[in-house]
Amino acid sequence: MRLRTVLSVHNFYRQPGGEDRVFADEAALLEQHGHTVVRYEEHNRRIAGAGIAAAGSTVWSDRSFRRLRSVMREQTCDVAHFHNTFPLISPASYYAARAANVPVVQTLHNYRLICPAASLLRDGAVCEECIGRAPFPGVVHGCYRGSRPATAAVAAMLTIHRASGTWQRMVDVYIAPSEFARQKLIAGGLPAESIVTKPNFVAPDPGAGSGDGGYALFAGRLSEEKGVHTLFQAWESLGTAIPLLVSGDGPLSEMYRPATLMGHQPRAKIFELMRNASVLIFPSICYECAPMTVIEAFACGLPVIASNIGSIPEFVDHGRTGLLFHPGDAEDLVRQVRWTLEHPDRLALMRQAARQEFEAKYTAERNYKLLTEVYELAFCNRRRRQMDFAPLNERVLGDASLEDLY
Numbered sequence: 513m514r515l516r517t518v519l520s521v522h523n524f525y526r527q528p529g530g531e532d533r534v535f536a537d538e539a540a541l542l543e544q545h546g547h548t549v550v551r552y553e554e555h556n557r558r559i560a561g562a563g564i565a566a567a568g569s570t571v572w573s574d575r576s577f578r579r580l581r582s583v584m585r586e587q588t589c590d591v592a593h594f595h596n597t598f599p600l601i602s603p604a605s606y607y608a609a610r611a612a613n614v615p616v617v618q619t620l621h622n623y624r625l626i627c628p629a630a631s632l633l634r635d636g637a638v639c640e641e642c643i644g645r646a647p648f649p650g651v652v653h654g655c656y657r658g659s660r661p662a663t664a665a666v667a668a669m670l671t672i673h674r675a676s677g678t679w680q681r682m683v684d685v686y687i688a689p690s691e692f693a694r695q696k697l698i699a700g701g702l703p704a705e706s707i708v709t710k711p712n713f714v715a716p717d718p719g720a721g722s723g724d725g726g727y728a729l730f731a732g733r734l735s736e737e738k739g740v741h742t743l744f745q746a747w748e749s750l751g752t753a754i755p756l757l758v759s760g761d762g763p764l765s766e767m768y769r770p771a772t773l774m775g776h777q778p779r780a781k782i783f784e785l786m787r788n789a790s791v792l793i794f795p796s797i798c799y800e801c802a803p804m805t806v807i808e809a810f811a812c813g814l815p816v817i818a819s820n821i822g823s824i825p826e827f828v829d830h831g832r833t834g835l836l837f838h839p840g841d842a843e844d845l846v847r848q849v850r851w852t853l854e855h856p857d858r859l860a861l862m863r864q865a866a867r868q869e870f871e872a873k874y875t876a877e878r879n880y881k882l883l884t885e886v887y888e889l890a891f892c893n894r895r896r897r898q899m900d901f902a903p904l905n906e907r908v909l910g911d912a913s914l915e916d917l918y
């Protein structure tokens with residue numbers, strides 16, 4: 513396949529996040545290599561006041577189907593790469609691409625296709641009740657935004673498209689950003705043969721720092737799932753042993769904190785903080801799919817002390833690029849921080865290893881190669897499916913076209 517034009521599709525949430533960054537960075541990466549990128553975007557600010565209509569569009573959005581069909585009529589696309597279709601774009605977008613005979617790639621930035629809350633977290637603890645079954649427990653618990661009606665809309669989308677075979681038939685390749693996430697998604701019913709693992713990347717390269725700032729850094733959302741309670745409890749014990757700087761905001765920003773709260777910072781400032789920090793603290797208690805903050809720290813040559821949960825051990829090699837502690841265990845976090853203070857020579861070696869890890873796995877150039885290989889696989893999978901189902905399509909369609917069916 514000669515890759516010329518990529519249709520890149522994304523539904524932005526109201527709160528900016530890592531998914532938005534990956535969408536933007538991958539599109540820019542493709543353009544830097546001479547490809548044309550056609551962006552199709554929706555924003556959740558349009559939901560305000562939509563009520564029932566918005567819930568219906570979660571299952572099937574006629575608006576997105578028509579608009580994407582129009583885009584693909586006007587512009588020949590070699591592949592359609594979806595980052596987030598929830599809630600306004602909907603899985604109808606896959607059918608639009610199928611009608612245009614455009615291979616479909618879907619990056620799975622979270623666990624939405626197997627969990628209404630997308631996080632596999634409930635009441636501050638990991639929850640796998642909906643994995644491999646109809647997501648009715650999520651409705652009972654109101655897992656999406658604490659609302660049973662809102663969760664019911666998400667559950668309807670998941671149930672209807674699972675029953676109709678959308679996840680199996682309409683997506684040619686899924687991208688999971690970690691092997692842990694891939695295995696959970698397979699356990700939830702997604703086709704193993706269609707899911708590949710491709711990590712995220714950091715661009716532009718921020719460069720390694722010296723780490724001579726004499727502080728620990730937390731950079732992220734101040735919320736329960738990010739382990740903020742554990743973080744602050746640990747620093748109550750550490751006292752002045754090493755100052756803690758906190759970059760970010762969120763629902764727990766007003767709680768008592770033995771740290772310096774800097775609020776939300778632009779990316780350039782966060783990189784500056786990372787280059788000067790002694791260590792990054794990443795105390796999440798949830799199943800992170802692939803923590804961007806960790807690979808950003810590695811790009812800056814910054815070792816990471818992180819929870820031993822979910823995909824994190826895939827990224828943080830205990831004793832080499834950082835240290836792992838038991839999730840939610842503030843005492844264990846204190847022990848790991850004190851170890852770094854007592855072993856500055858070993859910490860210096862970790863800085864070198866962290867940067868080497870970035871250079872080996874998370875650069876833009878390596879990711880471009882992986883991304884184009886995924887697109888090639890999607891093209892091959894689409895051709896294979898056309899061959900496998902060609903006789904069936906002829907029997908079913910008769911004189912009708914695919915567009916007539918959709």
